[in-house]
Amino acid sequence: xxxxxxxxxxxxxxxxxxxxxxxxWHQKRWVRNEWSAYLFLSPYLIMFTMFIIIPVIxxxxxxxxxxxxxxxxxxxxLQNYVNLxxxxxxxxxxxxxxTIKFALLVGPGGYILSFWLAWLLAQIPRKxxxxxxxxxxxxxxxAAVAMSVVWLIVFSGDSTGYLNAFLINWGFINEPIxxxxxxxxxxxxxxxxxxxxxxxxxxxxxLAGILNVNPEMYEAGYIDGIRNRLQEVWYITIPSMKPQMxxxxxxxxxxxxxxxxxxxxxxxxxxxxxxxxxxxxxHIADYGFIRYDMGYASAVSVVLLIVIxxxxxxxxxxxxxxx
Amino acid sequence: MASFHGNKIxxxxxxLGQLKFFVFLVPLGIIMVLPIFFxxxxxxxxxxxxFLYPPTFLVQKPTFENIGSLLTVADITxxxxxxxxxxxxxxxxxxxxxxxxxxxxxxYALSKKQFRLRKxxxxxxxxxxxxxxxxxxxxxYLVVEKLGLxxxxxxxxxxxxxxxxxxxLIKQFVDQIPNELIEAAQxxxxxxxxxxxxxxxxIIQPAMATVAILAFQAAWNNTETSTLYMSQETLKTxxxxxxxxxxTVGNNVAGQGMAAAAALLMFxxxxxxxxFMQSRVMDTMAHSGIK
Numbered sequence: 251x252x253x254x255x256x257x258x259x260x261x262x263x264x265x266x267x268x269x270x271x272x273x274x275w276h277q278k279r280w281v282r283n284e285w286s287a288y289l290f291l292s293p294y295l296i297m298f299t300m301f302i303i304i305p306v307i308x309x310x311x312x313x314x315x316x317x318x319x320x321x322x323x324x325x326x327x328l329q330n331y332v333n334l335x336x337x338x339x340x341x342x343x344x345x346x347x348x349t350i351k352f353a354l355l356v357g358p359g360g361y362i363l364s365f366w367l368a369w370l371l372a373q374i375p376r377k378x379x380x381x382x383x384x385x386x387x388x389x390x391x392x393a394a395v396a397m398s399v400v401w402l403i404v405f406s407g408d409s410t411g412y413l414n415a416f417l418i419n420w421g422f423i424n425e426p427i428x429x430x431x432x433x434x435x436x437x438x439x440x441x442x443x444x445x446x447x448x449x450x451x452x453x454x455x456x457l458a459g460i461l462n463v464n465p466e467m468y469e470a471g472y473i474d475g476i477r478n479r480l481q482e483v484w485y486i487t488i489p490s491m492k493p494q495m496x497x498x499x500x501x502x503x504x505x506x507x508x509x510x511x512x513x514x515x516x517x518x519x520x521x522x523x524x525x526x527x528x529x530x531x532x533h534i535a536d537y538g539f540i541r542y543d544m545g546y547a548s549a550v551s552v553v554l555l556i557v558i559x560x561x562x563x564x565x566x567x568x569x570x571x572x573x
Numbered sequence: 574m575a576s577f578h579g580n581k582i583x584x585x586x587x588x589l590g591q592l593k594f595f596v597f598l599v600p601l602g603i604i605m606v607l608p609i610f611f612x613x614x615x616x617x618x619x620x621x622x623x624f625l626y627p628p629t630f631l632v633q634k635p636t637f638e639n640i641g642s643l644l645t646v647a648d649i650t651x652x653x654x655x656x657x658x659x660x661x662x663x664x665x666x667x668x669x670x671x672x673x674x675x676x677x678x679x680x681y682a683l684s685k686k687q688f689r690l691r692k693x694x695x696x697x698x699x700x701x702x703x704x705x706x707x708x709x710x711x712x713x714y715l716v717v718e719k720l721g722l723x724x725x726x727x728x729x730x731x732x733x734x735x736x737x738x739x740x741x742l743i744k745q746f747v748d749q750i751p752n753e754l755i756e757a758a759q760x761x762x763x764x765x766x767x768x769x770x771x772x773x774x775x776i777i778q779p780a781m782a783t784v785a786i787l788a789f790q791a792a793w794n795n796t797e798t799s800t801l802y803m804s805q806e807t808l809k810t811x812x813x814x815x816x817x818x819x820x821t822v823g824n825n826v827a828g829q830g831m832a833a834a835a836a837l838l839m840f841x842x843x844x845x846x847x848x849f850m851q852s853r854v855m856d857t858m859a860h861s862g863i864k
Contacts, residue, residue: 288682493864
């Protein structure tokens with residue numbers, strides 16, 4: 251506690267002759283700081299602007315044009331969006347429902363799985379935890395391209411494919427199934443593969459979050475009447491690691507939409523067989539690089555960006571710290 | 574009424590009560606690594622085993638044939654796989670080093686510098702965490718084309734340098750460095766560069782390690798820049814070369830062994846790096862929360 255005289259003295263310094271000079275000094279420092287800050291920031295800002303900001307703005311701009319890459323873009327207003335909603339039957343019948351189905355199952359599914367596994371891992375001692383965490387994380391270390399070797403052999407359509415050979419061997423099926431070419435199985439296979447791959451950075455963040463919850467919180471919680479471990483997770487663990495939950499959620503959203511190419515990789519064709527595994531990302535590539543209708547593809551990109559943004563906003567709503 | 578039996582999270586030693594977690598986690602962990610194990614096994618199989626019916630999971634007579642032929646046999650375009658490997662190594666090296674420096678500088682400025690746009694920039698970066706490059710493939714292609722990066726090494730490197738997650742993780746980590754430490758150094762006459770290089774960089778090493786891993790993965794596993802920006806075969810990456818191997822796997826059993834060997838070469842560096850930096854990654858992740 252400062253005594254009143256001291257307080258008055260320090261106030262006097264600020265209000266009397268102290269302030270002008272101090273302010274000047276601050277101002278100088280401020281400017282210098284401002285300059286040096288941008289010096290430190292500039293390489294990132296340049297890269298960020300070139301490869302993230304400009305592409306996003308360009309996508310929005312191009313989405314109002316007809317652009318076939320040969321002639322200059324021609325402004326056609328909202329025509330692309332109108333076509334998207336009224337003309338593009340594949341979009342309405344397959345791409346949108348597929349994307350929603352895929353995103354809802356893989357996004358929250360992978361997220362909940364990550365959290366749950368992280369929580370389970372937090373219950374065991376350090377050495378075995380590290381080992382199992384590495385096993386769970388290792389799928390996300392693999393490149394999608396590298397893994398397509400495995401999946402193509404496992405799900406191979408003839409009887410030398412592992413899944414077919416296994417099922418025939420055990421008498422479940424008589425004929426080999428064309429797994430990745432079949433409209434029935436492509437989507438479930440895509441989801442399984444993506445879920446297998448979903449214990450990534452977000453999973454590690456949540457694991458670290460769970461391990462860092464202050465132990466006294468649990469003690470206090472039990473005194474306050476928490477009766478089982480489910481309540482413990484719900485009332486203590488999750489609320490005390492909201493920032494990590496949010497980071498995990500954002501990573502899950504990104505992972506989900508980035509994984510969209512898996513269908514094309516598995517089936518080896520874009521569009522995927524009977525559009526069974528066609529997602530927004532594949533639809534963009536289909537129109538952009540196969541049909542060369544870049545304007546239309548950009549409109550689909552904008553829709554995708556809005557969808558991603560919407561999902562992330564939702565995560566913010568759930569876990570963001572209100573202030 | 575259950576009462577508090579001591580904290581069960583992060584136990585220091587094994588107890589029987591944990592058995593139920595192990596019973597569940599161990600088999601699951603094994604299932605998760607099976608496909609990776611399969612790559613190892615497949616890449617070591619001699620030709621006759623690849624043809625076997627019914628297929629065997631485990632390799633019986635392991636050989637390095639596949640890896641050998643992968644590295645010596647040139648593909649249809651007469652470019653040896655080692656050329657692609659060399660491209661990937663160079664590109665990855667540059668991406669990791671440059672994005673580390675850039676992310677660290679940005680993270681430091683966003684955390685410790687006072688400037689007007691600070692809050693806005695950090696928020697923009699946080700929104701950019703959910704940026705999915707594949708969504709704007711087309712305008713990105715146009716930017717790369719306009720910059721004259723088509724068919725250059727830079728076309729592989731530059732698009733990967735802006736890593737919002739990297740900046741985010743480093744910024745959160747720099748936040749822990751007390752301001753007093755930096756001020757004290759400044760009073761002692763340290764310049765900005767000295768503060769950054771001598772004080773900040775050593776402290777944020779765990780975060781740097783984590784970002785290095787993320788950058789490494791982004792560059793090493795990257796096929797997009799090869800597919801889209803490179804028409805010259807000699808400039809493409811090893812990851813891209815893999816896709817050409819796998820696209821023929823369906824009807825070409827001999828190619829399976831080589832493709833698996835290539836997959837192994839893709840995977841092993843990722844694994845080794847992660848194992849070495851694992852504890853630093855966990856250290857970084859503890860501060861990864863979005864507040």
